[in-house]
Amino acid sequence: MSESFAGVGVSAGRVIGPVRRMPDPIIAPADGAPLPAGVSIEEESARLAQATAAVAAGLKERSAAATGDAAAVLKATALMASDRTLLKSATKLVASGTNAESAIWEAAEAVAMQLTGLGGYMAERATDVLDVRSRIVAQLRGVPAPGIPDSDEPFVLCAVDLAPADTATLDPARVLALVTSDGGPQSHTAIIARSLGLPAIVAASGTTVLSDGDILFVDGIDGTVVRAPGAEEEALAQAYASRVALPEFSGSGALKDGYAVPLLANVGSGSDAQAAAAAGAQGVGLLRTEFCFLGRDTEPSHEEQVSAYKAVFDAFGGSKVVVRTLDAGADKPLPFLTDDSEPNPALGVRGYRTDGSVPGVLDRQLKAIAQAANGSDADVWTMAPMISTPAEAAAFAAMCKDAGLKTPGVMVEVPSAALLARQVCAEVDFASIGTNDLTQYTMAADRQLGALAALNDPWQPAVLHLIKATCDGGAAVESGPRPVGVCGEAAADPALAVVLVGLGVATLSMNRRALPAVAAILKTVDLPGAQRIAQLALNAASADDARNAVRNELPELDIFGL
Ligand code: PEP
Numbered sequence: 001m002s003e004s005f006a007g008v009g010v011s012a013g014r015v016i017g018p019v020r021r022m023p024d025p026i027i028a029p030a031d032g033a034p035l036p037a038g039v040s041i042e043e044e045s046a047r048l049a050q051a052t053a054a055v056a057a058g059l060k061e062r063s064a065a066a067t068g069d070a071a072a073v074l075k076a077t078a079l080m081a082s083d084r085t086l087l088k089s090a091t092k093l094v095a096s097g098t099n100a101e102s103a104i105w106e107a108a109e110a111v112a113m114q115l116t117g118l119g120g121y122m123a124e125r126a127t128d129v130l131d132v133r134s135r136i137v138a139q140l141r142g143v144p145a146p147g148i149p150d151s152d153e154p155f156v157l158c159a160v161d162l163a164p165a166d167t168a169t170l171d172p173a174r175v176l177a178l179v180t181s182d183g184g185p186q187s188h189t190a191i192i193a194r195s196l197g198l199p200a201i202v203a204a205s206g207t208t209v210l211s212d213g214d215i216l217f218v219d220g221i222d223g224t225v226v227r228a229p230g231a232e233e234e235a236l237a238q239a240y241a242s243r244v245a246l247p248e249f250s251g252s253g254a255l256k257d258g259y260a261v262p263l264l265a266n267v268g269s270g271s272d273a274q275a276a277a278a279a280g281a282q283g284v285g286l287l288r289t290e291f292c293f294l295g296r297d298t299e300p301s302h303e304e305q306v307s308a309y310k311a312v313f314d315a316f317g318g319s320k321v322v323v324r325t326l327d328a329g330a331d332k333p334l335p336f337l338t339d340d341s342e343p344n345p346a347l348g349v350r351g352y353r354t355d356g357s358v359p360g361v362l363d364r365q366l367k368a369i370a371q372a373a374n375g376s377d378a379d380v381w382t383m384a385p386m387i388s389t390p391a392e393a394a395a396f397a398a399m400c401k402d403a404g405l406k407t408p409g410v411m412v413e414v415p416s417a418a419l420l421a422r423q424v425c426a427e428v429d430f431a432s433i434g435t436n437d438l439t440q441y442t443m444a445a446d447r448q449l450g451a452l453a454a455l456n457d458p459w460q461p462a463v464l465h466l467i468k469a470t471c472d473g474g475a476a477v478e479s480g481p482r483p484v485g486v487c488g489e490a491a492a493d494p495a496l497a498v499v500l501v502g503l504g505v506a507t508l509s510m511n512r513r514a515l516p517a518v519a520a521i522l523k524t525v526d527l528p529g530a531q532r533i534a535q536l537a538l539n540a541a542s543a544d545d546a547r548n549a550v551r552n553e554l555p556e557l558d559i560f561g562l
């Protein structure tokens with residue numbers, strides 16, 4: 001008998017395949033636990049050596065079979081597992097009466113701490129040591145190794161949620177789809193699934209009961225998981241398998257009638273920007289500068305900042321690059337800027353607001369952006385995150401002017417800025433809507449909470465009304481209309497992209513991998529058509545109704561399997 005589970009579809013596609021569950025994380029053994037009764041030091045040392053050798057051999061074999069990033073990650077881990085010093089120090093602990101699990105745990109801890117102390121590249125290797133340690137302990141316990149399961153047969157990966165490190169070895173040729181019981185539409189799982197083009201569903205509650213070998217139908221379009229699928233699901237999966245391949249992005253986004261909708265990329269570094277330029281992006285709509293600062297205890301120097309920004313500008317000479325100033329706080333804490341004891345960090349001193357609590361950092365960042373801009377031919381625009389009032393917009397514009405930056409703008413992420421868009425936009429040259437945050441603040445639903453994923457949906461009609469209010473406000477500025485773009489994840493959803501253009505959004509900025517799908521669907525409607533479709537979404541009473549009403553108008557979504 002079929003059984004259904006409802007979640008939130010975050011990456012389109014319909015597939016059927018067997019379940020492989022993400023193994024449970026390895027729990028630490030008790031500190032200095034003694035040898036098991038009746039087991040000699042020699043026997044325990046031999047058991048440890050065998051487990052270590054088995055882990056090293058397994059990793060070596062997998063790294064030889066893998067390619068790209070996954071091969072590099074596996075090779076580094078295999079090298080670490082073959083390292084004699086780790087085994088030697090663990091064996092010494094066994095000789096002093098500690099059991100194998102505790103010995104390897106403790107020995108690896110010491111090595112990881114040493115590596116961390118060395119900093120830089122060596123500190124990054126500490127993660128490999130800890131990964132190897134978990135694998136050896138799993139081997140000793142006879143339980144599955146942590147990380148993405150190994151399987152010759154393609155499978156649907158089911159997990160509570162995935163950590164960034166898990167996804168590094170995720171091979172889209174073996175993983176058919178992702179299903180998580182936790183996580184939201186902005187979770188790491190959702191972002192990685194979209195970037196790999198894998199069907200994915202998050203916040204699918206109840207799916208923790210699924211076990212290895214269960215056969216699942218995963219519908220990443222409407223967010224349904226079906227155990228033991230029947231003929232209807234078979235037909236849907238088959239239709240998806242025979243979808244028409246998406247044409248490559250031509251490098252010029254437009255509707256059917258030629259109405260231009262520039263398609264830009266969201267990037268976090270120079271190498272990201274190069275990949276986006278190669279994918280045809282018409283510029284950068286969001287440079288998340290905090291990515292140059294994350295993991296830092298201190299503010300990066302002027303030179304470091306100039307070179308990080310210039311690397312992005314150089315990839316887009318002659319095109320527009322929108323730089324967002326530091327967005328620290330909430331899910332992106334920075335020790336030198338944010339207060340981690342705030343009771344409610346998403347509503348706290350974050351984004352532009354940190355200029356009030358730690359003055360100087362923003363001024364210095366603007367100067368670095370200006371210097372990098374002067375040394376390049378990119379058309380550099382600069383915007384601040386989390387602007388809530390016209391006064392903040394005016395203050396930011398003045399700071400940009402002082403730094404020598406000519407095109408200041410704001411992100412509209414807080415409902416107050418959307419409602420007062422005319423007054424806010426009057427202070428600056430443009431606005432860009434951050435739909436991830438605008439959704440969380442409109443719906444009062446923490447974007448990191450899987451339990452609230454259904455509320456955290458940019459298809460919520462209330463969010464769409466605020467997007468319209470922002471576009472209308474930008475168009476109504478007395479001194480001349482201000483362009484309004486979107487740079488949140490909503491822009492990467494091809495059906496929603498049509499709605500956004502119909503609401504008056506001028507440019508869309510997204511993960512570069514979404515460009516072909518968004519471009520292909522925009523090409524199927526003209527401007528009056530997009531406006532009519534947007535009205536259907538505005539009139540809906542729920543996110544699902546809005547999505548369904550719009551999808552019915554866009555048959556090409558099914559043709560392309562989107
Ligand atoms: C957003 O909020 O939509 C956005 C683009 O910013 P971030 O996701 O980095 O908060």
Ligand code: MG
Binds near residue numbers: 413434437
């Ligand atoms: Mg944001």
